[in-house]
Amino acid sequence: MTWTSVSTVRIALLDDHAVVRYGFARRLAEEPDFQVVGIFATSRELMASLRTTPADLLIIDYALGSNDIDGLNLIRVLKVRFPRCKILVSSSHYNPATVALAMKAGARGFVGKSQELSELIQAVRVVSVGRVHLSGFMAGELDAMMTAGAAAALRSDSLSEHAALSPREREVLRCCLDGMTVTEIAEKFARSVKTISGQKQSAFRKLGVRNDNELFKIQHQIDDL
The missing domain is CATH 3.40.50.2300 (Response regulator)
Structure with a gap:
């Protein structure tokens, strides 16, 4: 061009x-x-x-x-x-x-x-x-992500009703959705990388997601993160 x-x-x-x-x-x-x-x-x-x-x-x-x-x-x-x-x-x-x-x-x-x-x-x-x-x-x-997200939106249940996320898991997820890395989140909250990684993985297990992309797809289903 x-x-x-x-x-x-x-x-x-x-x-x-x-x-x-x-x-x-x-x-x-x-x-x-x-x-x-x-x-x-x-x-x-x-x-x-x-x-x-x-x-x-x-x-x-x-x-x-x-x-x-x-x-x-x-x-x-x-x-x-x-x-x-x-x-x-x-x-x-x-x-x-x-x-x-x-x-x-x-x-x-x-x-x-x-x-x-x-x-x-x-x-x-x-x-x-x-x-x-x-x-x-x-x-x-x-x-592809938006198509998958639209399909997930057809589900009427709210994931957070079942997930029982802790306050610290929620703040870690908020940072993940803002595009921050585990290291950056650790620096932000003055915690160890190991602690942040553990909180992130715990939240992922509760929500039934495996990675950041899957988390983003269900963002609209998570109440008041």
Whole structure:
């Protein structure tokens, strides 16, 4: 596909890893119609800059530092405060459950950090003109997941009525649904990775699910997580 541009795309980058954000910035700067207007390590820095330096498109990490806002709520906040900015997520949390949550919250595209930089460039071009970008593989995974979720919705019983989840198991599941890893959850609550892993697996057994994707499929059946 040949891309033509009528104006420069102003891009702001947010990632808590310096190597990633500066590597992205260098590659984006090679495109004549891209202008990187800011490179940030925290969401606070990004939002402070956006008040005075407009950006057309934001490339954000989904899982920032332990003291920063989580990716899902960051997308929601950005959509409210800066509604004209299009959001593209680039994250190592590249699985159907996390991608679906991000897109539902308002992201217009999602690129895994294991993908080639050419995929990021293509995603920027697609999202900047108001379209949605997902790889063919991920789009297929989401279609399959949503189909399975629709079938599960036909069940009238609420899983949480039978699961008897403990308060700590519930908070671990909430974090899982926000796309956080076991290590990140452990840091957030100052518990050991072993403890968090045990609570997660216990909750999975009670709910009858085997992995994060299956958890996401039944999210609508879990009362007040």
